[in-house]
Structures are given as C-alpha cells and as structure tokens.
Amino acid sequence: MSPYDFDHADRIVTAAADGEDQAVEAALRPKLLDEFIGQERVREQLSLVLQAARKRGSAPDHVLLSGPPGLGKTTLSMIIAAELNAPIRITSGPAIQHAGDLAAILSSLTEGEVLFLDEIHRMSRPAEEMLYMAMEDFRVDVIVGKGPGATAIPLELPPFTLVGATTRAGLLPPPLRDRFGFTGHMEFYAPAELQRVVHRSATLLDVEIDPAGAAEIAGRSRGTPRIANRLLRRVRDYAQVRHDGVITQEIAAQALQVYEVDARGLDRLDRAVLDALLRLFGGGPVGLSTLAVAVGEEAETVEEVAEPFLVREGLLARTPRGRIATAAAWTHLGLTPPQTQPRGPVPAQGELFDGARDAG
Numbered sequence: 001m002s003p004y005d006f007d008h009a010d011r012i013v014t015a016a017a018d019g020e021d022q023a024v025e026a027a028l029r030p031k032l033l034d035e036f037i038g039q040e041r042v043r044e045q046l047s048l049v050l051q052a053a054r055k056r057g058s059a060p061d062h063v064l065l066s067g068p069p070g071l072g073k074t075t076l077s078m079i080i081a082a083e084l085n086a087p088i089r090i091t092s093g094p095a096i097q098h099a100g101d102l103a104a105i106l107s108s109l110t111e112g113e114v115l116f117l118d119e120i121h122r123m124s125r126p127a128e129e130m131l132y133m134a135m136e137d138f139r140v141d142v143i144v145g146k147g148p149g150a151t152a153i154p155l156e157l158p159p160f161t162l163v164g165a166t167t168r169a170g171l172l173p174p175p176l177r178d179r180f181g182f183t184g185h186m187e188f189y190a191p192a193e194l195q196r197v198v199h200r201s202a203t204l205l206d207v208e209i210d211p212a213g214a215a216e217i218a219g220r221s222r223g224t225p226r227i228a229n230r231l232l233r234r235v236r237d238y239a240q241v242r243h244d245g246v247i248t249q250e251i252a253a254q255a256l257q258v259y260e261v262d263a264r265g266l267d268r269l270d271r272a273v274l275d276a277l278l279r280l281f282g283g284g285p286v287g288l289s290t291l292a293v294a295v296g297e298e299a300e301t302v303e304e305v306a307e308p309f310l311v312r313e314g315l316l317a318r319t320p321r322g323r324i325a326t327a328a329a330w331t332h333l334g335l336t337p338p339q340t341q342p343r344g345p346v347p348a349q350g351e352l353f354d355g356a357r358d359a360g
C-alpha cells in the first residue's frame, strides 16, 4: 500500500459541477453582462455583438463559447438571452443522438430565440450536418419515410441564435466552427477577479466576509469561479459551526486546511504527486507510470486529474524523458532541492591550479 493512498473521488477542487453545485449555481449566476466579472475581452466583444443586433432589430450571429469547465459558459449563454430579451432553449450534444431530435427542437423555435447547445463537440454526425444548414440558411431537411421511398421535406426555420459551448474547441470540425460569427475564448480568472466573485456570492448567500477572507478563498480556487463558490460554501460552514459566521482570512485558511486545499489550491492528490516526485525521485525525470505506482493511482488519473493544474502552475513539467519538478515545486513543499551536480568529474586540486595558471 502506498503512503499516499486515499480516495479522491469527491475532490473539492474539481472544476466539474457536482450535485450541490447544480442546485445552488442558478442562484449565484450573474444575470446581465454588467454583473459578469472578468473575461474583459470576451465581455467587450460580446457586448458589441449584442448591441449591434439590438440596434438592427435582428438576431445576432451564432456564438461559440469555449474554455475549461466552470469558467462561465452556461452563465454567459443565459446572459446573452437576457440581454436580447429573448427566450432560451437549453440542450446539449449528448442529448441529441439523432438528427430527428435536433429537427424537433429547431422546428419548435420561435423567432429570435436563443438555442443553447452545451457540449456541442459531443453531437452525433448526422445531427451536426443538419445543424450546418440550420445555422447558415435557417432551413432543415426533414426526412420522411425510410429506404428508397424516403423524401426530404425542406422546412423553413425562424431566425434564431445558436450559442454553442465546448470545453474542447479543438475537437469541433472546421465546417461547424466556421459557422459561428463570434467565438469567445474563456480564460482562467485572475485572483483579483475571483476575489470579486467570492465577495459577490457571499453577499447573495448572506454571509459576512472581509476582503482578506475573500482573497484567501480566491487564491485557492485555481482560477475557476465554480471552485471559488464551492470553497466559499465550505468555509461558510466552518465559520458558522466553529465561529461566529464571519469569514476572515484566518477562518478561511483554517477551514480550507480542514478540507486539505493548500494556499495555492493544490489538494491531497496534487501534493502527493509532487511529494513523490521530489522525495522519491529527487525531482525527476521519472516516467508517468512509475510516478503513478508511487502514489497508488492509475496513470490516467495522475495524468488527467492532477498534472494539468500542476503544469499550469509551473510546478511540474512533462518532458520526453519523464516528469520533472521545477524549482517552484521544491519551494512550495518546503523542501530543499539537491545541490546541482557539477558537470563531469570533480577536478583534483592540482588540475584546478593548472587551469587557473593557464587562464591567467
């Protein structure tokens, strides 16, 4: 059994939504563009697209939102509809298995409606092809009948705006990507932006928090509003049970220590990977599978769950020879890196003398 053995199934720092998130997120979602924090570039560009459409009195171009989980794609799609004063229909790629599913949705849209298609990269091929035509010509061909007797009946659609969301823009076929008039790439949030997210959510949850408390939570939230909101709820619990309910920096730090989220947002699995890399393998290079065995995890888990954030934080690097730790990793775990070895054999005293004489 590995000294690092533990269950990470319910990671508090995962960016994916869990059941509790889904239940409370609706309440914490900003409703209008002005309330949406950060993502300055996307916000400004989108604001222009929406204002222009409003001015022209027509539906705006189709919008694609891409970026990692928990950064606000669903939130922005709802904001788009709200800003346009339009109804919104919500569905997702995996929910559309047959072209017929999509035809049913498209043909029931009203003029100017916003169709939010989450996880658009996971749509089936036939549905995708139907979507091309719908996006471009506001038309679909509905196939009636089967086999040689099947006929395509063209169906006009009212103008609508498709808002697609994807965590993997690279997986979208170019013909689909090209049919979006505007693409917003969401970036991880800066700590100061997350601090505002935490402060705003605390106000909505009726929790008292001081700026340092909000900053403490923000710094551990891995650039992701969803994680910030989740950590805030756990800190709130702690503040209410162990203290008077007010969140200060000290309370936030204590609470998140209980949940094993460290000052940089690393959790137990992240730290186990780093710890093994540093203590057992001297900082690497070490192969992924060896590292995974050392922490008692599947290689896949280490690679997909722990490493992306460690790489992003500049704590670990993937090289052709294996995983290596950076200087920042040693500092973060409070360890001293081994002395860098001098190149080649250490010269004997006499040789050094000779060398010095030659140089002089």
Ligand SMILES: Nc1ncnc2c1ncn2[C@@H]1O[C@H](COP(=O)(O)OP(=O)(O)OP(=O)(O)O)[C@@H](O)[C@H]1O
Residues within 6 Å of the ligand: 015, 016, 017, 024, 025, 026, 028, 029, 030, 035, 036, 037, 038, 068, 069, 070, 071, 072, 073, 074, 075, 076, 167, 197, 225, 226, 229
């Ligand atoms: N800019 C923001 N300002 C304030 N809160 C935000 C912002 N962006 C996201 N949030 C909050 O973060 C949570 C997650 O956002 P959202 O569901 O929109 O993410 P997502 O990108 O759709 O994630 P996924 O890829 O998992 O679908 C929501 O509760 C929302 O309130």
Ligand SMILES: [Mg+2]
Residues within 6 Å of the ligand: 073, 074, 075, 118, 165
């Ligand atoms: Mg979403």
